[in-house]
Amino acid sequence: MLEKEKEALAKRIAGEITLSSDPGKTMRKWREIFGISQTELAEYLGVSSSVISDYEGGRRKSPGASTIRKFVEALLEIDERRGGNVIKAFSKTIGSELPTSAILDIREFALPLTIRDLVGAVKGDVVANMHLLDRRIYGYTVVDSIKAILEMSSEEFLKLYGWTTERALIFTKVTTGRSPMIAVRVQGLKPAVVVLHGVKKLDELAVKLAERERVPLVISHASSEAELITGLRRLVEKTEKEL
Template identity: 50%
Template sequence: MQNDIVNLRAKLAEKMAGEITLSENPGETIKKWRKNFGISQIDLASSIGVSPSVISDYESGRRKSPGTTIISKIVEAMLDLDEKAGSHKIRAYETMFLDRYDSDVILDIHEYRSPVPLSKFARAIGAEKVSGNFDRAINGYTIVDSLNAIFQFSANEFYRLYGWSTERALIFCNVSTGRSPMVALRVSTLKPAAVVLHGLESDRIDPVARKIASVESFPLMTSMTEIEEMIKTLKGLKE
C-alpha cells in the first residue's frame, strides 16, 4: 500500500510540475493546485520557508514566474502536507491515471487553459442562478448522467468526475429533484466549484439539495439548454 502511494505521488508530482511549468500563467496554475489540495497560502509558505506574501505574489503575477527548482519545492510541499493529513487528496486523483471515462456516465469533460468566470459560464448555458456566490472562476466542467453515475461508479471512481481540477462545474443531467447527486457531493472528499442541475426547474429542486449547496458553499444553478447545444457552446467558450 505504501509503495502504491509513493508511485501515485510521483506521477501526480510530475503532472503538477509539468502543468505549472508549461502554463501561460504559472501563478494561476499554482493557485489552482493549492486550492485543489485545500492548502492555505500560509501553510504552503511555511512548508517551503518563505513568507505568505511570496506565494501571494507568485499567484497574482506580481512576482516573476518561479523557476523549476521553486516549482518543484511548491509541488513537493503540497504533497507533503496532504500526506501528513492522510493522503486523502493524493488518493482522490488515483483514478485519473487509469483508463478513460465511460461515455455512458461522463457525457463530456473539458479543461480550460485559463480560468473562466463562473457568471460567463452560467450565461453561456442559459442557467438560472439558484444560490451561492458566482464571483469566482472555474477551470473546466464535466457533464454527468446522474443515474448512470450512481449505478456504475464506485465511491473512488466518483472522483474521476473532477478531471484535473476541482475548480470546475459539475453538470448533472437525468435528475428528478437533484437530491441524489447533491448527497453524493456531500459525502465526497473533493468538492466542485459549482453545480448545475440540468433539465430541472428551480422550484422542483429538493430542499435537501438546496441545503447541501448552502452548507458546502458551492453555487447552484439550473439549465434547460439541450445537452448537445450546451457541449458545443462550452467547448467554444473563451477564457
C-alpha cells in the same frame, strides 16, 4: 505511497507552470486545488507569506526550475501528510478518461474560472445562491443522473469529483432535481456548483437543499447533452489558450 502517480502529477504541475504565460496564476491554481494556504506553504518552504503572494500576483519574476521543483514537492508532501487525497484522486484518472459509465465528460481547467463563466457556457439560469457566482472552480463533471443514482456505489460517486471538489457537477436527464441534490447532501462532499439539465419541473426541495448547503444551483437550457458538453469544452479550450 502511489509513487508513479506522484511522479506523473509532479510532472504535470511543473509542466503547466513552466509553459504558462502567467506562472504565478498557475501556481495559485494548484495551491488552491490542494487546499493549502499561502501561510502553510510558506512555512513549509521556509519563506514569508509575502513571497508566495508576490509570485502568485506576478510581482516577482517567473520562478526558475529550482523554485518550481520546491513548490511542487511542497504541495505533494503536505498532501501526503493529510492522507494524500489529491494524489489519490489523480491516480483514479490515470488510464481512464471516464472512470465510470455514468460520467459523460470530465475535465480540469488549465486556469481557474468562476461559476459565472460556467453559467454562460451551459446557457444557465441561477435558482439558488446567486451571490456565490464569483467562486473559483477548477473543472467539471457531466454525469447521467439516472445511471449515477441507480448504478453508482458511494465509492464510485466520489469519482465524480476528479482531482478536487471545487468543480461543477452537471447532471443530465434530470426531471425535478430532487434526487441529485439529495445525493450531493448525503455523500457529504460538496461541489462548488450543481447544474441540472433536462429539468421539466424543478422541485422546491432541490432549491432548499442547495441553499442550505450553500451550493449554487443552475438550470441549463442547452438543447441537448451534446450542446451542453460542447459549451463546456470551449471553456476548457479557452483556459488552455490563456496558458
